[in-house]
Amino acid sequence: MGPDAPYQVHEVPDFTLECGATLRPAKIAYQTYGELNADKSNAIVYPTWYSGRHWDNEWLIGSGMGLDPENWFIIVPNMLGNGLSSSPSNTPPPWDRARFPKVNVRDNVALQHRLVTEVFGIETLQLVLGWSMGAGQTYQWAVSHPEMVRRMLPFCGSSRTAPHNQVFLDSLRTALQADATFQGGWYEPEALPVRGLRAFARIYAGWGFSQAFYWDEVWRELGFTSLEDFAVGFWEGFFLDNRDPNNLLTMLDTWWTGDVGRTPGHDSTEDALASIKAKAIVMPAEKDLYFPPEDEQWAVGHMSNAELRVIPGVWGHFAGGGANPVDTAFIDAAVKELLAS
Missing domain, CATH: 1.10.1740 (Rna Polymerase Sigma Factor; Chain: A)
Incomplete structure (x- = not known):
C-alpha cells in the first residue's frame, strides 16, 4: 500500500504532553489488521518508526507470518509528528509548523494507550513490537504498562538513545x-x-x-x-x-530524548528495564550503526526475562526495514516463536 492506504483517527479532546502544552484535540491515526476476538485476548501493538507511516509496517504482516491477521488483531498506531497523527504539518494555528510542541516517547505511548483502551477496551496486549523508534516505543510500553504487555520484540532500536x-x-x-x-x-x-x-x-x-x-x-x-x-x-x-x-x-526530538529511565516512578534506565515483566526477544542488527548489539546486550542484562538475538548480515539498521527477505524471515521466525511461548 501507499499514501492512499486507508486509516482511522481517534481524537482525544484535550491531551496534555509532558512538556506542558495541550493538544486540543490530539489525533492518533491508526490502522488495524485482523479481527479482535470476543474476549479481546489477541491484540498486538506495532508502532511506526522515524517518518514511517502505518503502511510501511505491512511487510511484517500477512498470511502464514507471525503477525497473521487470521489469528491476531494488529494495531499499527502512527507516531505523533509523522504527518498523519497530530503533527506540525496538519495542526491549525497557533500550534502549527515551528510552534508545534515538543513530543517524547512517553507522550506517544500514553496516546496509544488511550487508543487501545478507549476505542477497543483492550486490557492485555499479547505482543508489542517495532523497528527503530518503534522499538523505543516497545520498550516504553513495557515500562509504562508492565501488567498489560505480555511479550515484547524490539528490533534495531533501544531503550535509551545513546550519545553517539x-x-x-x-x-x-x-x-x-x-x-x-x-x-x-x-x-x-x-x-x-x-x-x-x-x-x-x-x-x-x-x-x-x-x-x-x-x-x-x-x-x-x-x-x-x-x-x-x-x-x-x-x-x-x-x-x-x-x-x-x-x-x-x-x-x-522524540528520538533524541528517548529514555525509559525518565518514566515517572523510576530513577534510572537500569531501574526501568528491571521493572519490565514482558517476555522479551531483543533483536539488534549485527552492524547497526545507531543501535549496536553491545548496547542492547547491556539492556538485556538489566531485564528479568529477555533474550538477545542478533540479526546477522551486512544490512545494518535496515535489517529491520523489510527491504530484504533473509532478514525479514529471521525477524518473522522470532515473532512466531515468541507468540507461541
Missing part, C-alpha cells in the same frame, strides 16, 4: 536548519527547504546501512546502478517523498 546516536541526530537537525529556505521552520508548504532535505538524506546514507553493505555494493540488490544512483534515488528520494521538515524535527 544523539550526535548523528544533531547533524541532521543542523543540515535542515542551515538551508536559508527553512526560515526557522516558517517556510511555506509549497516551498520546502529542498537543499536541506537533500543534505539531511546524504547524512542518513552513511548511517542507515553498514560499511560492509557499501563495500559489497549490496545496493545493487535494490536495483541501483551506482553509488550516486543509490544516494540520490534511495536516500534523497526517501526524504523528498512527502516528508515535511518540521515533522522530521518533531520526531527527531
Whole structure:
C-alpha cells in the first residue's frame, strides 16, 4: 500500500504532553489488521518508526507470518509528528509548523494507550513490537504498562538513545536548519527547504546501512546502478517523498530524548528495564550503526526475562526495514516463536 492506504483517527479532546502544552484535540491515526476476538485476548501493538507511516509496517504482516491477521488483531498506531497523527504539518494555528510542541516517547505511548483502551477496551496486549523508534516505543510500553504487555520484540532500536546516536541526530537537525529556505521552520508548504532535505538524506546514507553493505555494493540488490544512483534515488528520494521538515524535527526530538529511565516512578534506565515483566526477544542488527548489539546486550542484562538475538548480515539498521527477505524471515521466525511461548 501507499499514501492512499486507508486509516482511522481517534481524537482525544484535550491531551496534555509532558512538556506542558495541550493538544486540543490530539489525533492518533491508526490502522488495524485482523479481527479482535470476543474476549479481546489477541491484540498486538506495532508502532511506526522515524517518518514511517502505518503502511510501511505491512511487510511484517500477512498470511502464514507471525503477525497473521487470521489469528491476531494488529494495531499499527502512527507516531505523533509523522504527518498523519497530530503533527506540525496538519495542526491549525497557533500550534502549527515551528510552534508545534515538543513530543517524547512517553507522550506517544500514553496516546496509544488511550487508543487501545478507549476505542477497543483492550486490557492485555499479547505482543508489542517495532523497528527503530518503534522499538523505543516497545520498550516504553513495557515500562509504562508492565501488567498489560505480555511479550515484547524490539528490533534495531533501544531503550535509551545513546550519545553517539544523539550526535548523528544533531547533524541532521543542523543540515535542515542551515538551508536559508527553512526560515526557522516558517517556510511555506509549497516551498520546502529542498537543499536541506537533500543534505539531511546524504547524512542518513552513511548511517542507515553498514560499511560492509557499501563495500559489497549490496545496493545493487535494490536495483541501483551506482553509488550516486543509490544516494540520490534511495536516500534523497526517501526524504523528498512527502516528508515535511518540521515533522522530521518533531520526531527527531522524540528520538533524541528517548529514555525509559525518565518514566515517572523510576530513577534510572537500569531501574526501568528491571521493572519490565514482558517476555522479551531483543533483536539488534549485527552492524547497526545507531543501535549496536553491545548496547542492547547491556539492556538485556538489566531485564528479568529477555533474550538477545542478533540479526546477522551486512544490512545494518535496515535489517529491520523489510527491504530484504533473509532478514525479514529471521525477524518473522522470532515473532512466531515468541507468540507461541
